[in-house]
Amino acid sequence: MALHDHPMWRKPQHHHELDHTHEHVHWTELFYDLIHVVTIFQLGNYLSHHLDVQGFLVFAGVFVALWYAWGELSLFNSIYVSTDVWHRVIMSVMICTLMFMAAAIPAIEGGGWMFFALGFAANRAMLAALYLRARRVNASSHSMCSEQARNFAIFAVLFAITAFLPKPFAFWAFAAVMVATQLPYMIPEVSVLRFDRFIPRAGHMAERFALLTLIVLGEGFFKLVVTLSEKGIYKVSPDVLVNFVIGGVSMFVMCWIYFDFVGNGKPKDNRPSTLITWWLSHLSLMLCGVMVGVALAAEVKVGFWAPYPTKYAAIGCFGLAGYIAMLWALQHVIEHRVASEFGRGDVRLFGIALAITTFFIVPHVPAIVGNLLWGTALFSQIIIPVTRAWLRFRHE
Numbered sequence: 001m002a003l004h005d006h007p008m009w010r011k012p013q014h015h016h017e018l019d020h021t022h023e024h025v026h027w028t029e030l031f032y033d034l035i036h037v038v039t040i041f042q043l044g045n046y047l048s049h050h051l052d053v054q055g056f057l058v059f060a061g062v063f064v065a066l067w068y069a070w071g072e073l074s075l076f077n078s079i080y081v082s083t084d085v086w087h088r089v090i091m092s093v094m095i096c097t098l099m100f101m102a103a104a105i106p107a108i109e110g111g112g113w114m115f116f117a118l119g120f121a122a123n124r125a126m127l128a129a130l131y132l133r134a135r136r137v138n139a140s141s142h143s144m145c146s147e148q149a150r151n152f153a154i155f156a157v158l159f160a161i162t163a164f165l166p167k168p169f170a171f172w173a174f175a176a177v178m179v180a181t182q183l184p185y186m187i188p189e190v191s192v193l194r195f196d197r198f199i200p201r202a203g204h205m206a207e208r209f210a211l212l213t214l215i216v217l218g219e220g221f222f223k224l225v226v227t228l229s230e231k232g233i234y235k236v237s238p239d240v241l242v243n244f245v246i247g248g249v250s251m252f253v254m255c256w257i258y259f260d261f262v263g264n265g266k267p268k269d270n271r272p273s274t275l276i277t278w279w280l281s282h283l284s285l286m287l288c289g290v291m292v293g294v295a296l297a298a299e300v301k302v303g304f305w306a307p308y309p310t311k312y313a314a315i316g317c318f319g320l321a322g323y324i325a326m327l328w329a330l331q332h333v334i335e336h337r338v339a340s341e342f343g344r345g346d347v348r349l350f351g352i353a354l355a356i357t358t359f360f361i362v363p364h365v366p367a368i369v370g371n372l373l374w375g376t377a378l379f380s381q382i383i384i385p386v387t388r389a390w391l392r393f394r395h396e
């Protein structure tokens with residue numbers, strides 16, 4: 001094999017230009033995902049200690065920024081097959097930017113803000129560098145790469161400026177720039193989606209979404225175990241241990257319904273509206289997944305008979321409703337699956353309505369009743385489809 005064909009030295013290549021491309025994730029991407037285990041755990045801890053409107057807004061804003069630090073790099077890696085030395089060096093720098101962002105989260109409203117904003121700005125700058133490299137060796141992608149490199153470079157400067165603005169103006173400025181970063185995707189006349197070369201490897205991107213969803217939901221187990229270990233597993237009553245099991249099984253079922261109905265699902269077409277819905281629905285689904293994971297940590301803080309903590313119930317109930325809603329939205333934009341014939345809109349609407357209703361009931365009933373109602377909203381999303389499928393399977 002000539003060295004220019006070896007993965008260590010091969011220049012970035014657009015997947016359209018390759019005869020054979022696999023959809024699987026490269027080890028550098030998996031390593032990048034590992035950093036998100038830390039960032040999401042830190043973010044979940046932040047939400048646990050700031051269960052108010054302001055705390056939730058900060059949590060949601062930081063999650064969106066972290067998700068885009070992951071998502072837009074994943075998008076580049078889905079468009080270009082890039083594994084050479086310089087790509088790995090840039091990836092290592094991007095990993096370091098996330099390390100700074102993760103370490104800044106506990107103090108993000110104070111001294112940590114500057115480090116978070118500068119880390120995110122540096123992350124954007126590295127994305128600009130990746131597109132510049134791709135432009136140099138992909139003549140047919142020159143225009144698309146130039147636009148992306150220019151956009152990321154401009155936004156990197158703007159995000160860096162927010163690091164030095166007075167708070168809370170800095171937060172609003174950062175949010176405004178985040179919204180502005182979406183305009184190059186959303187406005188038809190200037191959207192990079194107008195380039196055929198911008199379409200990613202659908203299978204690769206679907207696998208990326210699935211892997212991050214596993215990480216996000218896996219954090220729920222992490223929160224449960226850490227919370228109970230800090231409290232002392234030998235100190236709690238049996239009913240708390242039952243709640244602990246309920247929390248763990250609930251996170252498993254959330255994974256179950258994601259992978260049965262939409263996980264690893266490719267979009268049904270390449271229309272911009274389909275791709276944008278696929279993208280934003282995954283963002284919202286993962287945000288709601290973190291909310292539920294944090295809420296379930298309260299399972300080990302209460303027994304059967306005391307009411308479930310109201311603030312935890314709020315993020316748990318609305319998080320579950322949002323999770324089911326995004327699952328439903330994704331079912332409409334991916335290729336058809338047999339499972340969707342059984343997990344139809346009536347099942348989704350039932351789960352959403354019951355999850356929201358549960359929030360208003362929880363403060364007035366024992367936790368065991370709240371868990372029963374919330375659990376019914378979640379478990380119905382797999383029990384009803386499986387029952388329907390079993391009835392058909394039995395007759396066939």
